[in-house]
Amino acid sequence: MPELPEIEHLRRSLEPFLVGAAVIGVRLHRADIAHRLGGPARRRILARELLAGSTISSLLRHGKNLAIVSDEQSGICVHLGMSGQLRFVPAGQKLAPSDHVHCVWRIAGPRDTGRLVFRDPRRFGGIWTFSSLEELQQNRWQALGPDxxxxxxxxxxxxxxxxxxxxxxxxxxxxxxxxxxxxxxxxxxxxxxxxxxxxxxxxxxxxxxxxxxxxxxxxxxxxxxxxxxxxxxxxxxxxxxxxxxxxxxxxxxxxxxxxxxxxxxxxxxxxxxxxxxxxxxxxxxxxx
DNA sequence: CCGGACTCCTGTGCGC
DNA sequence: TGCGCACAGGAGTCCG
Missing domain, CATH: 1.10.8.50 (Helicase, Ruva Protein; domain 3)
Structure with missing residues (x-):
């Protein structure tokens, strides 16, 4: 992966597209890359847990973790593992045909409408949903050392x-x-x-x-x-x-x-x- | 409890 | 050109 500098640059490059954007919908193509930080582990992850229907308010980073946070302070924490990518593809722009695309969000943003695409061939990365910043902190970021x-x-x-x-x-x-x-x-x-x-x-x-x-x-x-x-x-x-x-x-x-x-x-x-x-x-x- | 080794996956590049 | 193997930016889990 991507280490801290790559994630921080990624965060800055996505901010203009995502902050203030509405998430219209989401398609999770591989369920096993998504996890829940709090609550029942076995129940299927719902679209709204993956930000569908929410407005994005901020992108946070700690170490190699990137969190996309809604205006209700719920959201997702993305880790790219060794081979992960997170890209914004504006509407009308063809995404080069590629495999290993595991999750796609439809975004109506302040700058552009388009899709946010998560792909990860080796699948060492993943997505963790959280229902509050406390949950993100306690169940994931607290175990990390200082940035x-x-x-x-x-x-x-x-x-x-x-x-x-x-x-x-x-x-x-x-x-x-x-x-x-x-x-x-x-x-x-x-x-x-x-x-x-x-x-x-x-x-x-x-x-x-x-x-x-x-x-x-x-x-x-x-x-x-x-x-x-x-x-x-x-x-x-x-x-x-x-x-x-x-x-x-x-x-x-x-x-x-x-x-x-x-x-x-x-x-x-x-x-x-x-x-x-x-x-x-x-x-x-x-x-x- | 701590530290080291193994494991999960796919893609690539090298030597034969 | 094709094949097999080693190796790759990470990190959770197990075992001694």
Whole structure:
């Protein structure tokens, strides 16, 4: 997926089409991608639970989760998993024939009438309905750590002091820090000069300060560039992002470090491919 | 309780 | 060109 920058850019790209829009109807083509956050789990999800008949008042994001909220504070939380897409297709514009379209909303918006389309080939993503913001908070967002876009050095430091894992594994954990995935974990660790295998609680305060700043900066720059499009990510208009061209380590194993020229190495941490520069990224603490 | 491994899916790109 | 395999931006669940 799509990590935090992609979801935040998606949120901004959909806002003009959706905020203030009326949801005329919805078609759920695959029932098993939709879930209910509160109430009976077995009963079929109703169209009105998927916003049909509602007016959209806001789009919220926490980590990699995007919530579409009605003026009655009910709505849906969308997670794109690895391969999900959420696009607005204006009326009259032909949607390129595609499979794996799981849900389509008919939208009468302030700018355009059209369709909101959710597709997700691998189906690691999904939709969770909620009947109030409290329900969204308590049953889903509360389990997430602080949002990576605004993480402070103090908050990061106090959390890291308890972690007995490599720093890379901690950054990927959504209950620890919400929004960072494999691309931006590697990019932020490179920017902060910290080796991904560093033992989290051995990292000194000064380096944690650099890391918090690097996470915020990488997130901000990636959002502005429209996110990273590796394979399938597109925003609400179907446009890819440009940030992949700015990657310094992710996807560059075997190529020279942009700072020192040493060949970038790669390994596997927390079951994820990890790329780093053994010269520019210092290892703190001992592992095993 | 914690951390590591496995699992869910489809698509793509590589080597043979 | 075709086939099989490894791997991919995520994260819930199980097990030691």
């Amino acid at each position: 990576a876009m605004s993480i402070s050095a103090a908050a990061l430091g106090s959390k890291l002091s308890k972690v007995k894992r490599p720093i890379k594994a901690a950054l990927l954990e959504q209950s620890f820090l919400a929004g960072v995935g494999n691309i931006y974990a590697d990019e932020a660790l490179f920017a902060a000069g910290i080796h991904p295998i560093s033992w989290a609680r051995e990292i000194p305060g000064q380096a944690i300060g650099r890391l918090a700043g690097a996470i915020r900066k990488v997130m901000r720059q990636a959002v502005e560039a429209g996110g990273s499009t590796i394979r399938s990510y597109v925003d609400g208009n179907g446009q890819g992002g440009e940030y992949a061209a700015a990657h310094k380590v992710y996807g560059r194993a075997g190529q020279p470090c942009v700072v020192c020229g040493r060949t970038l190495e790669h390994g596997r941490i927390a079951q994820r491919t990890t790329v780093f520069c053994a010269t520019c990224q210092r290892q703190y603490g001992y592992v095993r």
